[in-house]
Amino acid sequence: MGSGHQGFLRDCARAISEKDSSKIHHLLWMLNELASPYGDCDQKLAFYFLQALFCKATESGQRCYKTLTSVAEKSHSFDSARKLILKFQEVSPWTTFGHVASNGAILEALEGESKLHIIDISNTLCTQWPTLLEALATRNDETPHLKLTVVVTASLVRSVMTEISQRMEKFARLMGVPFEFRVISGLNHLGELTKEGLGVQEDEAIAVNCIGALRRVEVEQRATVIQMFQSLHPRVVTVVEEEGDFSSSRNDFVKCFEECLRFCTLYFEMLEESFVPTSNERLMLERECSRSIVRVLACEDDIGGGDCERRERGSQWSERLKEAFTPFGFSEDVVDDVKALLKRYRAGWSLVLAQGDNSGIYLAWKEEPVVWASAWKP
Amino acid sequence: MTEEVISNGLTQNSSGGSNPTPMKKKRNLPGNPDPEAEVIALSPKTLMATNRFLCEICGKGFQRDQNLQLHRRGHNLPWKLKQRTSKEVRKRVYVCPEKTCVHNHPSRALGDLTGIKKHFCRKHGEKKWKCEKCSKRYAVQSDWKAHSKTCGTREYKCDCGTIFSRRDSFITHRAFCDALAEETARVKAASNINNAAAGNINYHFMGAPVGSSMAQHFSSIFKPTISANDDSGDPMRRLSLWMGQGSQGHDLISNNLPEIHQIGPVSSSAIYGDPLVSSSNPPPSNYPSNWDFGNKLSSNNVEEITSTTHPLTNVKDVGNQVLSVPSLFSTQHYSHQTPSSNMSATALLQKAAEMGATTTDPSFLGSFGLKNINNQIQDGNKYCGLYGANSIASGLGSDVESSVHDLSALNQFQMYPSKRRHIQNEDGTGGGQTRDFLGVGIQSICHPSSINGWI
Numbered sequence: 001m002g003s004g005h006q007g008f009l010r011d012c013a014r015a016i017s018e019k020d021s022s023k024i025h026h027l028l029w030m031l032n033e034l035a036s037p038y039g040d041c042d043q044k045l046a047f048y049f050l051q052a053l054f055c056k057a058t059e060s061g062q063r064c065y066k067t068l069t070s071v072a073e074k075s076h077s078f079d080s081a082r083k084l085i086l087k088f089q090e091v092s093p094w095t096t097f098g099h100v101a102s103n104g105a106i107l108e109a110l111e112g113e114s115k116l117h118i119i120d121i122s123n124t125l126c127t128q129w130p131t132l133l134e135a136l137a138t139r140n141d142e143t144p145h146l147k148l149t150v151v152v153t154a155s156l157v158r159s160v161m162t163e164i165s166q167r168m169e170k171f172a173r174l175m176g177v178p179f180e181f182r183v184i185s186g187l188n189h190l191g192e193l194t195k196e197g198l199g200v201q202e203d204e205a206i207a208v209n210c211i212g213a214l215r216r217v218e219v220e221q222r223a224t225v226i227q228m229f230q231s232l233h234p235r236v237v238t239v240v241e242e243e244g245d246f247s248s249s250r251n252d253f254v255k256c257f258e259e260c261l262r263f264c265t266l267y268f269e270m271l272e273e274s275f276v277p278t279s280n281e282r283l284m285l286e287r288e289c290s291r292s293i294v295r296v297l298a299c300e301d302d303i304g305g306g307d308c309e310r311r312e313r314g315s316q317w318s319e320r321l322k323e324a325f326t327p328f329g330f331s332e333d334v335v336d337d338v339k340a341l342l343k344r345y346r347a348g349w350s351l352v353l354a355q356g357d358n359s360g361i362y363l364a365w366k367e368e369p370v371v372w373a374s375a376w377k378p
Numbered sequence: 379m380t381e382e383v384i385s386n387g388l389t390q391n392s393s394g395g396s397n398p399t400p401m402k403k404k405r406n407l408p409g410n411p412d413p414e415a416e417v418i419a420l421s422p423k424t425l426m427a428t429n430r431f432l433c434e435i436c437g438k439g440f441q442r443d444q445n446l447q448l449h450r451r452g453h454n455l456p457w458k459l460k461q462r463t464s465k466e467v468r469k470r471v472y473v474c475p476e477k478t479c480v481h482n483h484p485s486r487a488l489g490d491l492t493g494i495k496k497h498f499c500r501k502h503g504e505k506k507w508k509c510e511k512c513s514k515r516y517a518v519q520s521d522w523k524a525h526s527k528t529c530g531t532r533e534y535k536c537d538c539g540t541i542f543s544r545r546d547s548f549i550t551h552r553a554f555c556d557a558l559a560e561e562t563a564r565v566k567a568a569s570n571i572n573n574a575a576a577g578n579i580n581y582h583f584m585g586a587p588v589g590s591s592m593a594q595h596f597s598s599i600f601k602p603t604i605s606a607n608d609d610s611g612d613p614m615r616r617l618s619l620w621m622g623q624g625s626q627g628h629d630l631i632s633n634n635l636p637e638i639h640q641i642g643p644v645s646s647s648a649i650y651g652d653p654l655v656s657s658s659n660p661p662p663s664n665y666p667s668n669w670d671f672g673n674k675l676s677s678n679n680v681e682e683i684t685s686t687t688h689p690l691t692n693v694k695d696v697g698n699q700v701l702s703v704p705s706l707f708s709t710q711h712y713s714h715q716t717p718s719s720n721m722s723a724t725a726l727l728q729k730a731a732e733m734g735a736t737t738t739d740p741s742f743l744g745s746f747g748l749k750n751i752n753n754q755i756q757d758g759n760k761y762c763g764l765y766g767a768n769s770i771a772s773g774l775g776s777d778v779e780s781s782v783h784d785l786s787a788l789n790q791f792q793m794y795p796s797k798r799r800h801i802q803n804e805d806g807t808g809g810g811q812t813r814d815f816l817g818v819g820i821q822s823i824c825h826p827s828s829i830n831g832w833i
Contacts, residue, residue: 086551130552343511
């Protein structure tokens with residue numbers, strides 16, 4: 001942090017906010033000279049943030065975002081998505097942290113129930129569930145029946161859900177877990193979900209699993225969505241989000257920019273240290289992040305599509321969730337499991353418990369909290 | 379037979395009835411005590427006391443009866459006080475003092491004092507010992523020690539050839555691996571073909587011995603390979619146990635171990651490729667080639683995959699196909715499972731764990747959906763080619779047949795699931811190996827030659 005490039009980036013953001021044309025031009029030109037998506041971290045960040053700044057300055061954010069998304073969709077397939085997510089999970093606990101914590105809470109909250117219904121609102125391609133299925137199969141004498149309803153919001157994920165469902169069903173059979181799988185996609189807004197729409201039955205024990213999904217809800221609609229969760233009468237709600245605040249500063253471009261830069265710098269550095277230099281997967285993840293950057297910095301909020309990307313910190317989400325739920329602490333066993341998980345990765349990762357009024361646990365990368373995981377009950 | 383008398387509710391419906399062959403007398407399994415035995419209920423305090431055995435001469439206390447006896451000899455007792463009293467002849471079994479525990483009831487008492495102590499400690503005691511590497515906690519120090527030795531040394535190998543050092547990533551990979559997709563496709567393909575009553579075709583699929591299919595299937599579920607530390611001295615023995623055969627198994631295995639190492643690269647780039655295809659020499663196939671895996675499947679109707687040349691050719695590929703064919707049997711088995719049928723993959727996987735510890739425990743085979751094997755034999759359906767004289771497997775058929783009958787005898791024995799979390803071998807044996815169902819060390823890829831035999 002704090003390299004020459006970042007200084008230019010910030011100056012440019014300020015110039016845009018002040019509408020200082022000549023300065024904007026000058027800085028954009030400078031950044032263009034320095035930036036490269038194939039260089040080191042600084043150069044990459046410069047490149048992707050330059051893209052967003054340019055879009056902001058020229059008010060072409062929405063068009064750019066749509067183009068970037070459509071390009072990504074074209075090169076996207078089940079194989080590529082699977083390879084990407086599994087590789088990422090192999091080299092970094094960024095996503096597996098949330099999976100392990102959530103599965104632990106879900107298993108504990110639904111212990112003893114014979115009919116489980118997990119409503120998975122995420123874009124994790126169901127990579128969270130094999131270990132849960134295995135746990136259900138081996139933990140108890142009586143293996144419960146599991147119904148998994150996946151609510152997909154990202155278009156990239158939607159296209160591969162057929163294959164995913166096949167794999168999940170086969171795997172559940174392999175594990176000997178009676179299993180039912182359903183995908184819900186095409187929603188405009190999570191708030192549209194209903195008990196009936198989700199197929200919630202009276203005799204089911206419900207768990208709502210929300211991984212990186214709340215940030216994709218438009219800020220003004222987040223309270224509604226949480227109320228919708230409440231209406232499902234779940235035994236447990238697990239929420240995992242990345243620790244950044246692109247929400248409270250959304251009307252202050254420079255402030256939002258700074259926070260975005262801070263977060264993405266951590267993310268890019270983490271990616272660089274986790275993958276091999278020639279990794280194609282890392283490149284894909286960087287590009288995915290860059291789409292978020294354009295979306296947050298250069299697009300109007302209400303363009304729809306269920307991909308708002310305005311992250312909030314754990315403490316902010318907690319405030320919202322406390323309106324409808326109470327914290328369900330992670331047990332010692334779950335915390336131990338998460339710690340054991342982190343040990344299996346390279347050094348640099350640690351678990352931090354939330355302090356004071358806050359609840360949940362944080363995944364920290366070099367002492368910086370980057371992912372927040374929490375569990376809630378009615 | 380005493381075994382029948384004391385088999386408990388869990389397996390009662392599977393004992394005797396459908397089994398026409400005479401049962402062999404087997405050693406009682408943990409928790410199925412001899413009804414003649416004396417049931418002893420100790421309080422937790424007494425149970426955990428370290429010096430239960432007191433010398434009547436000097437009052438000194440000892441942890442074990444053997445120690446006490448050794449000590450007593452030192453008193454130079456002049457007459458038969460040295461000898462065991464007749465009371466000793468009567469076997470003792472112990473119940474667990476924890477009221478909510480299954481072993482609290484005399485019918486599920488354990489025969490070994492050390493065993494019940496360990497059980498009580500493990501299940502109901504405080505877990506004071508913690509593994510540094512994986513944070514797993516243990517109540518019994520010896521369990522913790524045993525675990526620490528092997529923690530992190532295991533490797534998990536997927537059918538596709540990729541090796542993992544982490545179990546969780548192995549599980550996740552397995553769920554998405556193409557090898558899984560193909561296996562089930564082949565199962566479906568086979569079942570459809572069989573349903574079409576194409577007699578000859580049966581042998582191509584079913585020639586694989588039951589044991590190897592079981593073994594293979596479990597290898598495809600999360601067994602680790604033999605780790606460097608695994609003193610498997612007897613991988614052969616274990617595998618042959620799985621295969622339900624005697625020396626036959628050994629020959630087959632030894633012929634094939636070299637092949638295993640050639641299967642599949644380790645690099646991740648191969649994960650999603652299909653190593654099977656790349657190394658197979660597809661022989662001509664008799665089967666329809668119009669199968670379209672992707673399209674035929676829907677989330678409601680995964681059962682309806684029809685056949686394809688692709689998996690079938692792989693079946694015939696000696697080197698690699700075995701990875702899939704054997705699972706044919708077991709997956710077929712699963713696809714007919716109803717949720718209420720509790721001897722499903724769950725129990726099977728759990729048995730696999732016990733395999734690791736009790737290598738000669740034949741009960742494993744008995745637990746493996748034996749009901750279905752029996753039914754199928756009796757029904758004379760597609761599987762009977764496996765057991766009958768027309769099995770192409772070189773001599774395997776008859777071996778399997780006899781071992782199957784043996785297996786049926788074991789059907790009634792009580793099986794103990796070993797849980798992943800509170801995992802303990804309830805009879806006190808096995809130490810760290812049965813911590814989870816990965817306890818089986820064998821990578822039973824060792825059966826390509828069995829296919830060799832009948833192709």
